[in-house]
Amino acid sequence: MVAPDMEKIVSLSKRRGFIFQSSEVYGGIGSTWDYGPLGVELKNNVKRAWWRSVVYDREDMEGLDAAILMNRLVWRYSGHEATFSDPLVDCKQCKKRFRSDHVQGKVCPECTGELTDPRSFNLMFQTYLGPVQDDSGLAYLRPETAQGIFVNFANVQQTMRRKLPFGVAQIGKSFRNEITPGNFTFRTREFEQMEIEYYCKPPKYLQSGEKDDEVLHQEWIEQRFNWYVRLGIAPCRLQKREQSKEELAHYAKATTDIEYIFPGSLGWSELEGVANRQDYDLSAHSKDIPETDLERLKLSKNIDSIQKLDYFDEQYVDPETNKKGARYIPYVIEPSAGADRATLAFLCEAYNEELVSEPKESDLTQLREACTLAAKNLEKKVAEAEKQKAKGGETKVDTKESPTLEQLKAISDGLARAVEGLPKTLLAFEDVCNMPGADRLDVLKKTRPIAAKLCDEYTRVVLKLHPQLAPIKVAVFPLKKNEPRIVEVAKKIRHDLQPYLRIVYDDTAGIGKLYRRQDEIGTPFCITVDFQTLEDHTVTVRERDTMQQERVAITQLAPHLCQKIGLSIF
């Protein structure tokens, strides 16, 4: 099971300190979100796992952290200044919106209504450097981190003495004035990217046995796909989608999106795009690019750059002249991921509601009675709706007052199935109450709290996050908090493990509730100090997903847990 809808994630995020609405005390501000104490741990872990995977676990990668503010010319020559400010027109009659260069005259192509004057929508945030707000100080908040990597190509290559192929990774904030943000943290105006520019040889300069750009492109797609899977995303909810020729930006030879199927209306959506951008970007920022290449890349001559971002290949031997060495602009493969999107995907994927134990039949009586009542009422409503349909001939639309016939039937069926499957289907009642139209049925409003109360008692919410991503790795509890010897040992364990692991101590509830609390935030291991501990210096280590326990000597806890979590200290 994964999150059934995004609202579950939003509500859990708020309740347990993962993600808050930004500027909440002033009523919020559109599409911005703050990561709370657990959210920042989770997102940091995602970024750290990414950095480890693409920088530390390879021999051919370097890191970078470029400034958010850059010379305006970067965005002129990258093409953003032109393509990021579309003049748009709206139809005053049918409210559709068009790019003004796609429309003839001042008439709507669809309904022939009158169009507004063109308005410029610049998707880049502007700001001014220095005290005077005029064009001389105009700067943009970067809409992508990639350009910071491109313009530093020569710096990185020379200082690290790199030979092709090699890549540069960067994590950082980007800003886009999106027209339609939404879907929680999925599309926001301020977001964090994890981008790689992997520089390689253009096909012409390859020597035998070397991988070409297309092979490297495929390898990156595979590696990035597998990264998500390794950290817990089920492959069935992840897909590679190759962009069609029509979708491709003119500078991209090929792009494959890695998509995750998010809950609710969001559905299949992009986590990451892996593009083969050829030599477009480095050429764009270089002086002295030959006319033929400018034409091929549809670039205009760069009259402002003071560098040529090319590469001297000493090994290359010209097959015709036998001349050694060549100077050329490298190709680039760009795996560009969203840190917030990955974090959201991991949260959605990890979310589980489980029946911990089967409810006693005596506890179910009230629910069964309420359902019988609801079923009868629904039957009546269905019959009414059918009669009306036969009479009026017209299918009733989904109105404020009552659900449609189809909705009624679906709810009725859902309820019947849920009742039949009891006690195993306890969790299904909530789904039934959330079906379209159900909110307008009073009978279900009465059933909901009864089912909810049972769910509280017999189910748990558990985030099955990969241990490396979990915000808290270990929690320590005393089995009895009014037994000072046990409390003392538990607190000492927390203190001793603190240098190795993110660990918390809690004794403010019964043991069952303490476990549930940690389940809900994805803590993979809970240590409980009990009476046996006082005799043999062992504790129980309880595993989140299975709820199984094993006894471990206190002295072995650090290596034992670090090994299970996959930390490399021991």
Next chain:
RNA sequence: GCGGGUGUAACUCAAUGGUAGAGUGUCAGCUUCCCAAGCUGAAAGUUGUGGGUUCGAUCCCCAUCACCCGCUCCA
């Protein structure tokens, strides 16, 4: 930007044209030898914000903000 919906305690939701309730959660204490147990007590909301109608608005009307759904858009 357009259309529809929502906004009440930290969360989930009730209620009413006459100064707001429940469950969960949180906190304190007691109790408890392993999975949201029990008991006692407590804190917590100018009902998103600002106007209007009214003797009186959380409820009706208008505006605004935020979120959700659908369009539109999306390197």
